[in-house]
Amino acid sequence: MENWGKRLKEIREKHELSQSKIGMALGKDVTQISRYERGGVKKMPKEFRHELKEFFTDEEIKYIESGGSAEKIKESSIQHKTSCPPTTISVPVLSATASAGGGSNVESIDVYESGENLAIDREFFGGVPVEKIRGIKVDGYSMVPVLLPGNWVFFEEGDRWEGDGLYVLVFRNVLMVKIVEANPENGNLRIRSANPDYETWEYDPTEDQSTFRIVGRVRRVMM
Numbered sequence: 557m558e559n560w561g562k563r564l565k566e567i568r569e570k571h572e573l574s575q576s577k578i579g580m581a582l583g584k585d586v587t588q589i590s591r592y593e594r595g596g597v598k599k600m601p602k603e604f605r606h607e608l609k610e611f612f613t614d615e616e617i618k619y620i621e622s623g624g625s626a627e628k629i630k631e632s633s634i635q636h637k638t639s640c641p642p643t644t645i646s647v648p649v650l651s652a653t654a655s656a657g658g659g660s661n662v663e664s665i666d667v668y669e670s671g672e673n674l675a676i677d678r679e680f681f682g683g684v685p686v687e688k689i690r691g692i693k694v695d696g697y698s699m700v701p702v703l704l705p706g707n708w709v710f711f712e713e714g715d716r717w718e719g720d721g722l723y724v725l726v727f728r729n730v731l732m733v734k735i736v737e738a739n740p741e742n743g744n745l746r747i748r749s750a751n752p753d754y755e756t757w758e759y760d761p762t763e764d765q766s767t768f769r770i771v772g773r774v775r776r777v778m779m
Contacts, residue, residue, distance in 0.1 A: 559595035563620045567612060568593075580675040581644045582607045610644075645686050646673040647710060653695040653731075674708075681710070684775045688713040692724065694733055698749035702735075707779055709733055711772035717745060717761075722774040728767050733774065 568578065575593070579586040582604075591597065592604070600621050608617050649672045674691050681689065694707045702722070703709065711724045720737035727747070734747045739758060748756035759768050 559598070560600050560621055560623075561591075561593040561595050561597070563623065565593040567616050567620055571611065573611060577644070577646065577673075577675050578611065581610065581677075644675045645678050645681075645689075647676050647686075647689050647691045648672075649674055650690055650692045653693050676710075680778075681776055684712065688772070689775065690772065698751045698754040699733060700751050702750040703733060703777065704779070707777060709774045710776040710778070711774045713772045715770050717770060718773055722777075724771040724774060726769045726771060731771070736770070 568575070575589040576586045578584075579589045592600075605617060605621060608620070612620070676691075678686070689710050689712055691708055691710050694703045694709060695705055697705065709722070709724065717723075717736060717738075721735070722733065723736045724731070724733055725736065725747070726732075734749060737746050737748070738744075739746050742758075742760075744758040744760050746756060746758050
């Protein structure tokens with residue numbers, strides 16, 4: 557009889573899921589999923605069987621575990637894909653790091669799409685629309701203690717200021733994460749760091765915008 561790992565691979569690919577996406581969502585190393593599919597574990601672990609409910613129907617899991625005709629699960633598989641939204645979303649990761657001090661030179665956010673994705677629980681974003689969410693890792697110390705080096709920020713792409721808050725922006729070709737807030741006295745935007753040892757500056761939105769551009773507003777932070 558075929559090992560259950562081969563059937564796992566069959567159903568996983570039917571749902572267009574990668575080994576890494578399943579592994580990250582379940583808190584397992586991708587090599588563990590690969591080991592299952594290669595037949596390295598003779599019997600499906602009970603814990604793993606339960607975890608697969610996050611991705612597959614009961615009929616699919618029974619097929620993976622025990623075998624049988626794949627035709628029996630075809631209809632339920634299609635219904636599962638179309639009617640049950642996944643509990644995780646795939647967030648595109650930018651290949652540049654957003655600096656809290658110096659930084660990476662950028663001209664367009666599209667240039668820095670890395671092709672990689674992070675699997676994040678949909679509930680992490682609450683009611684925030686996820687279609688334009690991007691992830692980027694922070695470097696530098698100007699945003700301490702709000703952000704630490706190595707933290708992830710998830711921002712919604714957009715070039716508009718939407719009120720005081722944390723933004724990913726480009727200033728003089730440097731990609732950075734800063735607090736952007738209005739100065740009620742003159743209507744300028746004040747760009748400041750959380751760390752008081754770093755300077756604060758202002759930007760007049762009526763001036764030439766070639767040196768300053770908002771990339772998106774930060775919606776969530778992962779420490």
